Amino acid sequence: MVATSKTSASPSSARRRRKNDPESVQADILAVATREFSEKGLSGARIDEIAEKTRASKRMIYYYFNDKETLYLHTLEAAYKKVRLQEAELNLDHLAPLEALSRLVRFTFCHHAKNPDFIRLVMIENIHHGRFLAQSELIQSLNAGVIDVLTNVYLRGVEESCFRGGLDPRELHWLISALSFFNVSNQHTFSRIFDWQQAAPENQQKLEDHVTDMVLRYVRTDEALPSE
Numbered sequence: 001m002v003a004t005s006k007t008s009a010s011p012s013s014a015r016r017r018r019k020n021d022p023e024s025v026q027a028d029i030l031a032v033a034t035r036e037f038s039e040k041g042l043s044g045a046r047i048d049e050i051a052e053k054t055r056a057s058k059r060m061i062y063y064y065f066n067d068k069e070t071l072y073l074h075t076l077e078a079a080y081k082k083v084r085l086q087e088a089e090l091n092l093d094h095l096a097p098l099e100a101l102s103r104l105v106r107f108t109f110c111h112h113a114k115n116p117d118f119i120r121l122v123m124i125e126n127i128h129h130g131r132f133l134a135q136s137e138l139i140q141s142l143n144a145g146v147i148d149v150l151t152n153v154y155l156r157g158v159e160e161s162c163f164r165g166g167l168d169p170r171e172l173h174w175l176i177s178a179l180s181f182f183n184v185s186n187q188h189t190f191s192r193i194f195d196w197q198q199a200a201p202e203n204q205q206k207l208e209d210h211v212t213d214m215v216l217r218y219v220r221t222d223e224a225l226p227s228e
Contacts (some may be wrong), residue, residue, distance in 0.1 A: 026064055028054050033075045038120035042072050042128065073132045076125060077139055079118045083111055084142040092149060097157030098216065104150070105212045109180040113204060119184040147173060154219070163219045172219065179211045 032053045036045040047068055051058040065071040090107060092100040112119055125133050133139050150169045157163030183198075191198045198204075 022064070025054075025056050025060065029056050029061055029064065029071070030075055030078045033071055034079065034117050034121065037072055037075055037124065038117040041124050042069070045072075047071070069132070073136060076121060076132060077136055079115075079121050080139050080142050083115075083118065084146060086111065087146055087149065092153055097153055097160060098162055098220075100153045101157070101219065102212055102216060104153070105176050105180075105215050106208060108176050109183065109208045109211050112180045112184050116184050119181060122181075123185060157219065161221060164221045167219060172215075175218065176211075176215055179214065183207060183211075 029050065032050050033045070036050050036053075039045075045068070047058055047061055050071075051061055054061075056064075061071065065074055087104070087107065090100075090103055092104060095103065125131075147169055150173055154163055154167065154169050154172065158165050183204075187198050190196070196203070198207075
């Protein structure tokens with residue numbers, strides 16, 4: 001009897017594995033699509049190129065996502081879901097208001113710095129005037145949730161007299177996002193214009209500290225401000 005040698009899996013067995021693990025296949029497609037859309041935009045990205053860089057065929061991508069615009073929308077949803085789920089893991093309800101807000105600011109700053117693809121996707125969606133984002137009930141729900149969390153932290157701070165009253169949590173979220181977003185969106189131009197290595201770890205730490213301090217000083221009451 002002739003012994004058979006061990007060989008790599010046949011194409012048919014690979015296809016069966018993909019069919020039996022659709023969540024993994026879709027996650028792989030979305031990961032590659034995130035890079036492609038963030039680098040080339042909706043108009044520049046190509047399904048052919050995405051298929052070449054994944055474990056899926058072009059036909060399979062269309063099976064799961066119908067067309068390129070739907071894939072782009074799912075990519076946006078996955079990006080927002082990732083950041084909002086990580087925010088939920090901060091457990092801010094168990095922290096004092098000042099500590100909770102500080103943790104949220106630092107998380108936002110670090111998340112954006114570590115996920116430039118997310119920033120580029122948001123910039124691209126702004127080019128499209130938020131048209132695709134507006135179609136997603138999931139994104140609307142996720143972003144409403146982060147305002148609820150921030151509102152809870154802020155109101156607790158007002159009740160404990162460490163945050164001043166009269167602030168809008170949506171505007172506070174805007175402030176946190178704007179400072180953290182600019183750090184990524186304008187990093188290369190700012191560094192070149194002012195001959196400053198903004199991305200250097202020591203400079204990123206300084207900026208994270210500055211952003212956190214600015215936000216806390218903005219919401220604190222005079223009594224809660226540290227003495228100079």
